[in-house]
Amino acid sequence: MPNKLLEADQGEYADIYLKMRIPTFFIGSNKGHVPFIADWISYKEAAGETTDYAAGYLNGKTTLFWTYGLYNDVKTKGHITAMYSHVFQTVETVKNKTQQ
Structure with missing residues (x-):
C-alpha cells in the first residue's frame, strides 16, 4: 500500500522480491x-x-514487469477496483502459464 x-x-x-515465484505488486508506486x-x-x-x-515484478525464466494506472488518472473507488482487477x-495468467 502507498x-x-x-x-x-x-x-x-530486494533479495526476497527477486526470488519470489509469483508476481509482486507495489500498489501506489508511481516509480x-x-x-x-x-x-x-x-x-x-x-x-x-x-x-x-x-507496479508489478516477477523474476522467472524471463523477467516480467507490469504497470497499471487508473482510468483517466482519476482516483475513484471504481477506478481502483478496476486496477485491482487487472x-x-x-x-492468474502468470499462475496458469507456470503450471503448464
Whole structure:
C-alpha cells in the first residue's frame, strides 16, 4: 500500500522480491518496480514519477514487469477496483502459464 512503500524498498527485501515465484505488486508506486529490487536505490531517491498506480515484478525464466494506472488518472473507488482487477488477472495468467 502507498504508506508502506518506503518500508518495502528496504534493501533487505530486494533479495526476497527477486526470488519470489509469483508476481509482486507495489500498489501506489508511481516509480515503477526498480526501487524495490535494487538495493542501491531507495524509493525516495528513484528518478522520475509516472502516472502509474501499481507496479508489478516477477523474476522467472524471463523477467516480467507490469504497470497499471487508473482510468483517466482519476482516483475513484471504481477506478481502483478496476486496477485491482487487472492485477489479479495478471497473477492468474502468470499462475496458469507456470503450471503448464
